[in-house]
Amino acid sequence: MEIDLSVLPSLFVEALAYWWVIIPATVLGIVVGAIPGFSAANTIIILLPLTLSMSAEAGMIFMVAIYTASRLGAGIPAILVNIPGTAGAAATPLDGYPMSISGRGQQALAISFTASVFGGLLTTLMALILIPWLSQVAFHLHSVEMIVVMLFGISLIATISADDTMKGLIAGLFGLMIGYIGADVVYEAPRGTFGFLELYDKVPLIPALVGLFAISEAFVVIERRVVLSESDDGIKVAPGWSATLEGIRDTLVRWKHVVWTGMLGLVIGVIPGAGAAIASFVAYQQSRIFSKTPELYGTGHVEGLIAPESANNGVTSGTLIPLLIIGVPGGATAAIMAVVLEYHGVQFGPDLFESNPLVGYGPFVAMAITYVLLGLLILPLTRYFSNVLVVPTIYIAPIIIAFTLVGSFVPRAYVFDMGVAIVFGIIGYIARKTGYHVAAILIGVILGPLLENFFLRALRISQGDLMTLFSSNIGNVLWVLLIASLFAAPLKRRLAGR
Amino acid sequence: MKIEQKRINRREFIALSSAAGAAGLLSSIPGAAQAADFPSRKMQTYIPTRAGGGADRNFRAFSGVWSKHLGIDFEPGFFPGAAGRVGYETYMAKAADDCHDLIFGNMGPEVLNWVVKKPSFDLGAYQYIIQVDADPGSIFINTNSSMKTIDDVIAEGKKRTLTVATSRLAHPASLGMLVLAAKTGMKVNLIPLSGGKNTRNGVLTGETDLGVLPATTVMGRKNINILGLFDEKIVLPDRMPKAIAINTEYKLGLPPLAAGARAFGIKTSALDKHPDRYAKLIETAKMTFADPAYAEAVKKAKAPIEFIAEGYADQCKAYFDDITAVGKEYKDLLTG
Numbered sequence: 001m002e003i004d005l006s007v008l009p010s011l012f013v014e015a016l017a018y019w020w021v022i023i024p025a026t027v028l029g030i031v032v033g034a035i036p037g038f039s040a041a042n043t044i045i046i047l048l049p050l051t052l053s054m055s056a057e058a059g060m061i062f063m064v065a066i067y068t069a070s071r072l073g074a075g076i077p078a079i080l081v082n083i084p085g086t087a088g089a090a091a092t093p094l095d096g097y098p099m100s101i102s103g104r105g106q107q108a109l110a111i112s113f114t115a116s117v118f119g120g121l122l123t124t125l126m127a128l129i130l131i132p133w134l135s136q137v138a139f140h141l142h143s144v145e146m147i148v149v150m151l152f153g154i155s156l157i158a159t160i161s162a163d164d165t166m167k168g169l170i171a172g173l174f175g176l177m178i179g180y181i182g183a184d185v186v187y188e189a190p191r192g193t194f195g196f197l198e199l200y201d202k203v204p205l206i207p208a209l210v211g212l213f214a215i216s217e218a219f220v221v222i223e224r225r226v227v228l229s230e231s232d233d234g235i236k237v238a239p240g241w242s243a244t245l246e247g248i249r250d251t252l253v254r255w256k257h258v259v260w261t262g263m264l265g266l267v268i269g270v271i272p273g274a275g276a277a278i279a280s281f282v283a284y285q286q287s288r289i290f291s292k293t294p295e296l297y298g299t300g301h302v303e304g305l306i307a308p309e310s311a312n313n314g315v316t317s318g319t320l321i322p323l324l325i326i327g328v329p330g331g332a333t334a335a336i337m338a339v340v341l342e343y344h345g346v347q348f349g350p351d352l353f354e355s356n357p358l359v360g361y362g363p364f365v366a367m368a369i370t371y372v373l374l375g376l377l378i379l380p381l382t383r384y385f386s387n388v389l390v391v392p393t394i395y396i397a398p399i400i401i402a403f404t405l406v407g408s409f410v411p412r413a414y415v416f417d418m419g420v421a422i423v424f425g426i427i428g429y430i431a432r433k434t435g436y437h438v439a440a441i442l443i444g445v446i447l448g449p450l451l452e453n454f455f456l457r458a459l460r461i462s463q464g465d466l467m468t469l470f471s472s473n474i475g476n477v478l479w480v481l482l483i484a485s486l487f488a489a490p491l492k493r494r495l496a497g498r
Numbered sequence: 499m500k501i502e503q504k505r506i507n508r509r510e511f512i513a514l515s516s517a518a519g520a521a522g523l524l525s526s527i528p529g530a531a532q533a534a535d536f537p538s539r540k541m542q543t544y545i546p547t548r549a550g551g552g553a554d555r556n557f558r559a560f561s562g563v564w565s566k567h568l569g570i571d572f573e574p575g576f577f578p579g580a581a582g583r584v585g586y587e588t589y590m591a592k593a594a595d596d597c598h599d600l601i602f603g604n605m606g607p608e609v610l611n612w613v614v615k616k617p618s619f620d621l622g623a624y625q626y627i628i629q630v631d632a633d634p635g636s637i638f639i640n641t642n643s644s645m646k647t648i649d650d651v652i653a654e655g656k657k658r659t660l661t662v663a664t665s666r667l668a669h670p671a672s673l674g675m676l677v678l679a680a681k682t683g684m685k686v687n688l689i690p691l692s693g694g695k696n697t698r699n700g701v702l703t704g705e706t707d708l709g710v711l712p713a714t715t716v717m718g719r720k721n722i723n724i725l726g727l728f729d730e731k732i733v734l735p736d737r738m739p740k741a742i743a744i745n746t747e748y749k750l751g752l753p754p755l756a757a758g759a760r761a762f763g764i765k766t767s768a769l770d771k772h773p774d775r776y777a778k779l780i781e782t783a784k785m786t787f788a789d790p791a792y793a794e795a796v797k798k799a800k801a802p803i804e805f806i807a808e809g810y811a812d813q814c815k816a817y818f819d820d821i822t823a824v825g826k827e828y829k830d831l832l833t834g
Binding site for chain 1: 549550576578579580581583584587614659661666667668687689690691692695696699703704705706720800833
């Protein structure tokens with residue numbers, strides 16, 4: 001497949017003519033991204049009647065703009081109030097929130113936005129150039145290889161619990177146990193559902209996510225006067241530009257970090273069934289391993305914030321590549337986009353880039369435009385967003401709980417899920433008070449079922465032969481990289497100590 | 499037992515539309531209408547799958563026109579989870595038995611659900627009364643596959659175990675594949691991939707040798723060839739030129755295994771209490787099938803009108819009994 005990049009300038013001009021679609025979709029995307037539970041996928045489903053009434057080109061640009069902007073918007077509550085809006089932003093608070101509570105919220109937001117815009121823009125352009133090669137990734141990464149990719153993410157449990165390994169592992173195992181609640185993927189035999197039918201399809205992710213992070217955080221912050229930590233209570237967030245500029249500079253000087261974590265997200269995004277949550281965990285874990293200052297991760301480290309944000313925005317363009325080239329959506333949002341394009345009679349495949357360049361290249365062009373627009377629109381607002389940190393907790397905590405309960409209700413519209421969020425809120429609160437890492441629990445809840453899914457599928461295909469785990473060349477290379485990455489950091493420390 | 503399903507083609511649709519006009523006139527004559535006080539509130543419909551899927555699409559197409567004949571709107575409620583089990587359990591626990599509350603599901607996989615694991619309610623406590631489509635189960639392959647026909651598949655399956663992607667084990671399409679394998683001596687290993695999208699992906703990315711799904715979910719897709727339908731005829735030969743009617747060709751002795759057989763169901767107690775209301779539901783449903791607006795709605799929803807199957811309680815019961823019987827025969831393979 002050959003990509004004719006000479007058409008791009010005219011496509012940019014054509015796509016810009018859809019400004020009336022891009023601007024409202026961008027604003028909407030930021031808002032829905034920032035509200036926990038209101039993912040891009042849900043929003044696009046709700047707006048399907050509107051999208052279907054548009055032309056294929058306008059509909060695609062509209063959906064892409066929402067998708068892109070919501071990814072960035074999800075970082076706002078993750079950083080300011082420790083509430084990742086979606087699973088893709090679950091690794092963002094690991095360093096973003098410590099920055100906020102130490103009075104550097106405005107800077108953290110600027111870092112997050114710059115990494116998202118820079119990483120997203122770069123990976124979008126790279127996606128355009130690498131389409132022929134990236135579209136082949138899905139053909140080579142099957143269940144066996146995906147098991148190793150999942151283990152990259154799960155190994156983050158050990159990484160983030162370096163301070164107290166035992167507690168970290170207990171939290172991680174607890175999360176994995178929760179992740180295995182529900183019917184198994186092969187025989188659909190229910191396990192640990194306590195008789196609740198609502199748990200047959202696993203513990204619902206959004207309620208678990210908002211419960212563990214948001215509700216438990218609301219319980220914790222209510223013990224303080226403001227979100228800022230007690231020691232920094234005196235810090236007033238000055239609504240000036242300096243912190244924003246500092247955040248932008250902090251990110252740009254680490255441009256290499258943005259590039260490689262973004263590219264990691266792009267490649268993971270191409271794999272069907274992977275997605276932003278895995279990309280951000282893997283990027284965070286790899287970033288820490290190869291960092292010169294791994295001990296600073298989890299304390300409000302700039303690199304620890306750049307990695308997940310750049311990676312999850314890299315996923316955004318990656319997920320569209322297999323959809324447009326081979327008709328295989330890389331993720332849930334891309335699958336919904338496929339429905340709309342099929343409705344308009346769009347035929348996926350390499351021919352699409354010649355027969356209808358605005359639909360083929362258009363999503364990437366629209367994505368690039370959206371990123372530029374996001375940068376211009378949202379960076380000046382960081383100074384105002386960060387004022388949330390000085391709002392008295394007697395106001396902010398009830399707002400957090402109310403929004404997150406609504407957010408946990410949205411995906412399935414079950415009142416039961418609001419109960420799940422509260423239960424996880426209590427679990428999260430106890431974990432925080434006793435020194436267990438809620439992120440370690442969450443990694444188990446998110447990645448555990450995926451690991452099980454790929455593991456059981458690989459075993460089923462190989463008819464129970466465990467050696468299938470080492471049956472693929474790509475898989476074996478990934479195994480070596482996994483082991484190397486796990487031992488790289490301790491080895492480096494040991495060598496440095498000599 | 500053999501299912502006598504009435505499939506409608508375009509011509510029949512046009513012919514029936516004139517009958518609809520007559521029926522509409524009759525129902526408008528004062529005193530001729532049955533159950534005059536019915537419906538007195540919105541028709542609440544429980545859908546045991548997510549919004550935006552095939553059931554949602556078919557429901558909206560049918561209810562949009564049905565509401566015109568019934569004189570009241572339909573309000574869907576989506577209760578996904580546990581392969582439909584959540585929706586049915588919720589319906590049986592909460593729905594009123596006054597004929598205003600219906601369930602709209604896909605009979606095939608959902609009835610097979612009960613074969614694998616019984617629900618908490620008595621299976622006789624609800625019944626399907628209006629079937630709206632019959633989407634046959636299909637065998638499909640990646641166009642790059644070395645297997646080009648069902649005969650190639652069978653020959654290859656006799657040499658080695660073929661991996662077959664399927665939405666889930668307890669599914670009519672999976673059942674068809676198991677029966678074909680048993681009758682021809684081929685070896686297959688069903689790989690449940692949770693949903694149509696993942697099943698297609700499994701075949702397209704080469705993780706499995708072939709796949710089985712309802713025909714509409716793979717028909718006309720790039721890089722996919724449908725090799726056969728678990729049916730007695732090929733309804734749309736121009737859209738699946740390589741497909742053969744497997745049930746007939748290989749004398750499987752199977753009823754048509756409609757993998758998508760969506761139907762409205764209702765509590766049996768509602769039918770017992772309000773036979774007049776039930777009659778009105780059926781009468782207006784018939785008008786809906788005959789209304790050209792329904793064909794338009796189906797077309798607009800991008801579903802092939804050739805898969806519309808007008809069926810009522812008898813046809814639904816026959817399908818229920820058939821799929822239950824075949825499911826029980828292969829229960830061990832469906833449950834491991």
